[in-house]
Amino acid sequence: MATLGHDQSGGARLGAPLVEVRKVTVAYPVPGGGGNVALSEVSLTVTEGEWLCVIGHNGSGKSTLAKLLNGLLIPGRGDVLVAGLNTRETALHRAIRQVVGVVFQDPEDQIVATLVEEDVAFGPENLGLARDEVLTRVQGALDAVDAGALRLRAPHQLSGGQKQRVAIAGVLAMRPRCIVLDESTAMLDPEGRREVLDVVTRLQAGGTTVVQVTHFMSEAALADRIVVLSEGRIALDGAPREIFGDRERLRALDLDVPPVAQVAERARALGVGVRGLPLTVGEFVAALR
Amino acid sequence: MNEIIVEVKDLWHWYLRGTPLETVAVQGVGLELRSGDLAAIMGHTGSGKSTVVQHLNGLLRPHRGSVRVFGQDLGDRRTDARALRRMVGLVFQLPEQQLFDPTVGDDIAFGPRQLRCPPEEVRRRVRTAMERVGLGFDAYKDRYTFGLSGGEMRRVALAGVLALEPRLLVLDEPTAGLDPRGRAQLLGSIRALHAEAGMTVVIVSHDMDVVAELARTVWVLAGGRTVMHGGVREIFARVDELRELRLGIPQVSELAHELRRAGHQVRTDVLTANELAEALWTNSTSRAG
Amino acid sequence: MDEFDFARGVTVGQYVPGTSILHRLDPRAKLGGFVIVLAAVITTSSYLGNAVALLAVVGLVLLSGIPLGYVLSGVRPILPILVVFTLFNFLFLGNYDPTGSRVLWRQGLGLGPYEFAFTVTENSLKQTLQGVVRIIALILLTSTLTLTTNITSLAKGIESLLAPFRRIKVPGHEIAMVFAIAYRFVPTVADELERLMKAQASRGADFGRPGRFQFAKRARQLVPITVPVFVGAFRRAERLIMAMESRCYVGGAGRTPISLPRLVARDWLSLAAAAAFTLAVWNVPWPL
Numbered sequence: 001m002a003t004l005g006h007d008q009s010g011g012a013r014l015g016a017p018l019v020e021v022r023k024v025t026v027a028y029p030v031p032g033g034g035g036n037v038a039l040s041e042v043s044l045t046v047t048e049g050e051w052l053c054v055i056g057h058n059g060s061g062k063s064t065l066a067k068l069l070n071g072l073l074i075p076g077r078g079d080v081l082v083a084g085l086n087t088r089e090t091a092l093h094r095a096i097r098q099v100v101g102v103v104f105q106d107p108e109d110q111i112v113a114t115l116v117e118e119d120v121a122f123g124p125e126n127l128g129l130a131r132d133e134v135l136t137r138v139q140g141a142l143d144a145v146d147a148g149a150l151r152l153r154a155p156h157q158l159s160g161g162q163k164q165r166v167a168i169a170g171v172l173a174m175r176p177r178c179i180v181l182d183e184s185t186a187m188l189d190p191e192g193r194r195e196v197l198d199v200v201t202r203l204q205a206g207g208t209t210v211v212q213v214t215h216f217m218s219e220a221a222l223a224d225r226i227v228v229l230s231e232g233r234i235a236l237d238g239a240p241r242e243i244f245g246d247r248e249r250l251r252a253l254d255l256d257v258p259p260v261a262q263v264a265e266r267a268r269a270l271g272v273g274v275r276g277l278p279l280t281v282g283e284f285v286a287a288l289r
Numbered sequence: 290m291n292e293i294i295v296e297v298k299d300l301w302h303w304y305l306r307g308t309p310l311e312t313v314a315v316q317g318v319g320l321e322l323r324s325g326d327l328a329a330i331m332g333h334t335g336s337g338k339s340t341v342v343q344h345l346n347g348l349l350r351p352h353r354g355s356v357r358v359f360g361q362d363l364g365d366r367r368t369d370a371r372a373l374r375r376m377v378g379l380v381f382q383l384p385e386q387q388l389f390d391p392t393v394g395d396d397i398a399f400g401p402r403q404l405r406c407p408p409e410e411v412r413r414r415v416r417t418a419m420e421r422v423g424l425g426f427d428a429y430k431d432r433y434t435f436g437l438s439g440g441e442m443r444r445v446a447l448a449g450v451l452a453l454e455p456r457l458l459v460l461d462e463p464t465a466g467l468d469p470r471g472r473a474q475l476l477g478s479i480r481a482l483h484a485e486a487g488m489t490v491v492i493v494s495h496d497m498d499v500v501a502e503l504a505r506t507v508w509v510l511a512g513g514r515t516v517m518h519g520g521v522r523e524i525f526a527r528v529d530e531l532r533e534l535r536l537g538i539p540q541v542s543e544l545a546h547e548l549r550r551a552g553h554q555v556r557t558d559v560l561t562a563n564e565l566a567e568a569l570w571t572n573s574t575s576r577a578g
Numbered sequence: 579m580d581e582f583d584f585a586r587g588v589t590v591g592q593y594v595p596g597t598s599i600l601h602r603l604d605p606r607a608k609l610g611g612f613v614i615v616l617a618a619v620i621t622t623s624s625y626l627g628n629a630v631a632l633l634a635v636v637g638l639v640l641l642s643g644i645p646l647g648y649v650l651s652g653v654r655p656i657l658p659i660l661v662v663f664t665l666f667n668f669l670f671l672g673n674y675d676p677t678g679s680r681v682l683w684r685q686g687l688g689l690g691p692y693e694f695a696f697t698v699t700e701n702s703l704k705q706t707l708q709g710v711v712r713i714i715a716l717i718l719l720t721s722t723l724t725l726t727t728n729i730t731s732l733a734k735g736i737e738s739l740l741a742p743f744r745r746i747k748v749p750g751h752e753i754a755m756v757f758a759i760a761y762r763f764v765p766t767v768a769d770e771l772e773r774l775m776k777a778q779a780s781r782g783a784d785f786g787r788p789g790r791f792q793f794a795k796r797a798r799q800l801v802p803i804t805v806p807v808f809v810g811a812f813r814r815a816e817r818l819i820m821a822m823e824s825r826c827y828v829g830g831a832g833r834t835p836i837s838l839p840r841l842v843a844r845d846w847l848s849l850a851a852a853a854a855f856t857l858a859v860w861n862v863p864w865p866l
Contacts, residue, residue: 187465259541
């Protein structure tokens, strides 16, 4: 498997804090007066190598949070530190965006060029890297997302899943330590969603930190840690088993546990012997012995 | 049995017919809808489902084969497609993108005004349509369209089609991009439209969870052809075939299937978590007894 | 034909792959050649000179290997404008002829207290005919350029040629980027437009033609299309900006320089041929 190599090797240590969000408040002015508070006093630490899932309804502030992580948005109050660099300093944005890369929701609106190969080269070219370095990175990134065969294709002819993988490759070419996926599977069909999740799983296994913003509970089951946002605040923070173990609290937030866990809970209530809290199909079958 | 309102026989349709880029989109699809149905047309991207459905309100004409809607033959040049669109309402994917009037009430009123309804009638239709999608008439009619949330805008777009008071409502990927709350709300509205307003409803989707929740009969398309059709339970029990067609399988169906393969005698035609849990309980008590 | 089948009609700005010599030329040579030949086309002021320029352009089209009929079809959309232009010039330009050339035709028209004259002089006739030939030649020449050069090459060529002007603050890279992005989104926007028209038609909108001159009515009819397209375009631009900034885009400064292969013999020869042609057209004492 092609490894990407993390260039920002200063302090890359699994388990150490990579991104720190410190008591951040973000408010948007609204036409007609007043304001809309997207995030209120939110604090969060993303540790190197983890798979963090941020869940919430539309309006919970999750997309705002995603944009804070690479300095696209600056908080009104509080600070965001990426590998120790404060996102308030515009001069540091170039370095920050080589640590944290963001993949957005609409595959179409991330692709800039008329050829896949050129679009993936966009990032490295922006960094002014030498031509051979650019080519190496493009090849590495395309391989990492299984899109080597799409190299010379025109992006607008690709399927949603393929486009989104190309978008991920474009971000990977920057060699980030952390990838943020801002609802990156929301506009894809089930096949596309599977393709993207497979790529993300592989990347995380290879040491890349993943922050996945989503509203699909079944995707959250794959994460190391889940943070639930509600109305601009953190409502829950913990491992999937902890979070999904408390169905009542989730229901109160208009959320629910993944379907597999629902079956387990109901079956247990009826008296069927289900051990533990299975979150995937495989776990459930095993839990039923 | 209820009357047949849509009859599609051996339908063929090509994209860009007559140009060097001509490709076949639909090759011999057949399907049938009866008054009062709550049906789903499923297939992954490229199966031809969107093309088929655009024939139902006359946007496309059959190139070969026949399409009869409410007794009208769409192969006949003289059939007035515009008139047909009063009876067949087609809601496209991401319909909020089609909103154009800055005032919610006026945007919804566009359809009735195009039909030359007198002002009283326009008002009545707008009010009814808004209520059906859960947007209070007085609360929303003067709101600024582009200031609403995504979910609200989608409901405005749906209301815009409902204001035509169609007898057949076709929705293409109705829940695409909605969070769990918005999704539940929209599905509830659709169910009510079917149950209370007596509309025949067709959902076009690749999201099998939506189909499982809503539909009673299912048509499955692949490669421009009809490959499966029947009641929703029997279709969903055929997990292996569905997987081969690259359709996402609801976790519950997949779980039932895997449990059966592991030796547990549970029914595989379950649609909800509760049903599967009960099937497991029935299985465990019957084994014990 | 289906009411909404759009994609077939888009020919302007299209790239048609091929193996002609024009296809194989470096974009910088083509851009340079284009400007040079263009100079000949729009400045020669003799009938014969014009004809020769037009023939030369047609020759280029034939050289490209792209069917002449296809390229000419790019002229069709502007035919109405051309006709109006010709008619107006033909009828009125003669009234304002400063050169005092011979009058070929004059028709007076009295409408109450007002008097109009339609005058055609030797000079105005020449200007009119030349104008038409120039416009057609310009379209053919531009089409030939875009049909034989894919957008990426074109953008690189533009950026490369404008690079030396960075010193005087000409944003060469940004200009090239604007073209490239606009072009890249043409198919996307075309699809969106088709979907929009279908969606609005599905709720009763009527896009039939009201009447040839009812412009206001036609504009109103198109509001359900124009507004969403604009709103969509702005939203799209916003999202694209975020994606570009996330990949450290800050404009042309500090970017990896465009790498184009060195110009080869055929590139230089083509430029030389273009220059020779233009000089010839300028200096030959055309008798007509």
